[in-house]
Amino acid sequence: xxxxxxxxxxxxxxxxxxxxxxxxxxxxxxxxxxxxxxxxxxxxxxxxxxxxxxxxxxxxxxxxxxxxxxxxxxxxxxxxxxxxxxxxxxxxxxxxxxxxxxxxxxxxxxxxxxxxxxxxxxxxxxxxxxxxxxxxxxxxxxxxxxxxxxxxxxxxxxxxxxxxxxxxxxxxxxxxxxxxxxxxxxxxxxxxxxxxxxxxxxxxxxxxxxxxxxxxxxxxxxxxxxxxxxxxxxxxxxxxxxxxxxxxxxxxxxxxxxxxxxxxxxxxxxxxxxxxxxxxxxxxxxxxxxxxxxxxxxxxxxxxxxxxxxxxxxxxxxxxxxxxxxxxxxxxxxxxxxxxxxxxxxxxxxxxxxxxxxxxxxxxxxxxxxxxxxxxxxxxx
Amino acid sequence: xxxxxxxxxxxxxxxxxxxxxxxxxxxxxxxxxxxxxxxxxxxxxxxxxxxxxxxxxxxxxxxxxxxxxxxxxxxxxxxxxxxxxxxxxxxxxxxxxxxxxxxxxxxxxxxxxxxxxxxxxxxxxxxxxxxxxxxxxxxxxxxxxxxxxxxxxxxxxxxxxxxxxxxxxxxxxxxxxxxxxxxxxxxxxxxxxxxxxxxxxxxxxxxxxxxxxxxxxxxxxxxxxxxxxxxxxxxxxxxxxxxxxxxxxxxxxxxxxxxxxxxxxxxxxxxxxxxxxxxxxxxxxxxxxxxxxxxxxxxxxxxxxxxxxxxxxx
Numbered sequence: 001x002x003x004x005x006x007x008x009x010x011x012x013x014x015x016x017x018x019x020x021x022x023x024x025x026x027x028x029x030x031x032x033x034x035x036x037x038x039x040x041x042x043x044x045x046x047x048x049x050x051x052x053x054x055x056x057x058x059x060x061x062x063x064x065x066x067x068x069x070x071x072x073x074x075x076x077x078x079x080x081x082x083x084x085x086x087x088x089x090x091x092x093x094x095x096x097x098x099x100x101x102x103x104x105x106x107x108x109x110x111x112x113x114x115x116x117x118x119x120x121x122x123x124x125x126x127x128x129x130x131x132x133x134x135x136x137x138x139x140x141x142x143x144x145x146x147x148x149x150x151x152x153x154x155x156x157x158x159x160x161x162x163x164x165x166x167x168x169x170x171x172x173x174x175x176x177x178x179x180x181x182x183x184x185x186x187x188x189x190x191x192x193x194x195x196x197x198x199x200x201x202x203x204x205x206x207x208x209x210x211x212x213x214x215x216x217x218x219x220x221x222x223x224x225x226x227x228x229x230x231x232x233x234x235x236x237x238x239x240x241x242x243x244x245x246x247x248x249x250x251x252x253x254x255x256x257x258x259x260x261x262x263x264x265x266x267x268x269x270x271x272x273x274x275x276x277x278x279x280x281x282x283x284x285x286x287x288x289x290x291x292x293x294x295x296x297x298x299x300x301x302x303x304x305x306x307x308x309x310x311x312x313x314x315x316x317x318x319x320x321x322x323x324x325x326x327x328x329x330x331x332x333x334x335x336x337x338x339x340x341x342x343x344x345x346x347x348x349x350x351x352x353x354x355x356x357x358x359x360x361x362x363x364x365x366x367x368x369x370x371x372x373x374x375x376x377x378x379x380x381x
Numbered sequence: 382x383x384x385x386x387x388x389x390x391x392x393x394x395x396x397x398x399x400x401x402x403x404x405x406x407x408x409x410x411x412x413x414x415x416x417x418x419x420x421x422x423x424x425x426x427x428x429x430x431x432x433x434x435x436x437x438x439x440x441x442x443x444x445x446x447x448x449x450x451x452x453x454x455x456x457x458x459x460x461x462x463x464x465x466x467x468x469x470x471x472x473x474x475x476x477x478x479x480x481x482x483x484x485x486x487x488x489x490x491x492x493x494x495x496x497x498x499x500x501x502x503x504x505x506x507x508x509x510x511x512x513x514x515x516x517x518x519x520x521x522x523x524x525x526x527x528x529x530x531x532x533x534x535x536x537x538x539x540x541x542x543x544x545x546x547x548x549x550x551x552x553x554x555x556x557x558x559x560x561x562x563x564x565x566x567x568x569x570x571x572x573x574x575x576x577x578x579x580x581x582x583x584x585x586x587x588x589x590x591x592x593x594x595x596x597x598x599x600x601x602x603x604x605x606x607x608x609x610x611x612x613x614x615x616x617x618x619x620x621x622x623x624x625x626x627x628x629x630x631x632x633x634x635x636x637x638x639x640x641x642x643x644x645x646x647x648x649x650x651x652x653x654x655x656x657x658x659x660x661x662x663x664x665x666x667x668x669x670x671x672x673x674x675x676x677x678x679x680x681x682x683x684x685x686x687x688x689x690x691x692x693x694x695x
Contacts, residue, residue, distance in 0.1 A: 012638065013638060013639055016635045016638040016639045017639050019635055020632075020635045020636065020639055020641055020645060020649050022652075023632065023635075023648075023649035023650075023652040023653050023656075024645060024648040024649050024652050025652060026651075026652035026653075026655040026656055027652070027656075028656055061653075061656060062656075062657070063620040063623050063624065063657055066623055066624075066627040066628070066631060066657065067623065067627055069631060070627045070630050070631040070634065073631060073634035073635055073638070074630070074634055076634075076638065077634055077637060077638055080638065107629075107630070108630060110626040110627060110630065111630060
């Protein structure tokens, strides 16, 4: 059963009680956590995002696992205290808090974490065990990406003390609105009908479009994703989709990494975050480009994948794996995306989003014109 | 034996008939072999000739015919082993050891000559000193220690060809293994072929290297059993330490979260010790098993050495 913020303390206590009862009876307690990997991911286009299958990772108490279990209980206690007091921390801070606890209670010395990776692993284990988001345990990552510009969007935030903060994006000038890692307590409204929301992979290109007056000429929301979308970007897109009901378009590079890592994560979530994809994916988002046909149509500069570039070769290899194993690319509804991925694998070429600037180098608004034309003509996947 | 050696060998026997020289000078040539030679095309008159009067062409015919015959392998009675005691003396000069084992191969024929290979592997007690340097290699040829030019020696070639990592030793690729170990190899043979005039390097023929390698592998297997037992021992210690360290912390944490009573806490602690104690018990059993294997192996080794010593004294 998945936990929610209100049920986490109760569920945690029940879990600990079960462990304690098992121990009293000298029976080995077993902790079950959802297996967060692609082989336990299901995709149904009606649901729209990757959901966890039935596979669980069982950790039975024995001499080898007693350390992990002890650490999990130790960290759970810290997190429950945070939930109780309303305190919020990052993973790094939790690492230092645990260090501090051990410093002040030498009896806990065996639990000491050698580095942050060890404490992060325990936090992730707790999340998978309780089937909750890290944010629900009051553990937040740094807000990254999602800088949003709009002349129509108004954001109302409910603050923990009960106050409400209203942010009118049209009043921010060229300053973007930065969504939080947990945007669920934001309420969105539009000053006038919003036609579309454009998510641009490159933060820099998003800035350029804004500076060139994109949001003044179009009733839209423009967002910079800044690479692989963070929880903030994913949750924010989901919020825009659910609350404003506007079409969402993703504009990024034409390469395997963008398609399977960036776009797939934004649209259907990731295998590593199976338990939170429902709130951190926007299934309605469409891939606006760069599309393979755009290269010919606009005579864009593309170039071959460098065989000696480890990252690009890895992305192609991952793309091959994705075609074989990723249920998202197996779904008939995503046939268009699968075909693009196949085209990338067959042709081993890539084209960057900035290539639209080559179409008319003297017209800074040319990329904007192409984007709008593509939206109008329905030239997206 | 090369053709030149064959002719030189004949000169040692002076004015005797060819068949007399062959029967006297070669341990595996007898009347039957002489008959086979005659049947094979060597004229019987040649057999009756004096060795002194043989021409080079006749020597050649005889040599080729002998090469084509299948002769019984030479006797290996001529080789004597160094034995455990001899090795122990050499190795103990280098420091105190906590593991020592000797493998004596049965005498074998390498390159048509009897050879016996013996290998001793020892581990120095002071493990920190030699941890990252190559093992010490002691080479013996007919009980004489070889000191120089070791890289081209058959013994070093054989040591490098063994995958010591399988036996728990650190070994960089195509090099000697590393660590506080001493590997002593003795090659005993009436005809050791050296690479140079100083007799410091045994010629690395494939057959001899393979024979040494087999002895080293047997020694490595013994060593790995010993190392495995040590690992099991340390695992057991680790498990017991784990139980002592984590049991109270885990139970304490669970009790704090559930606000459990002291009675429940005590009961849970006892239960946890029982569970983890079972694990430790399993490891103890595995350790005992490993120990028994090692003891059995030692017994076999001692019996073999005693038998060898008895044979040598006879």
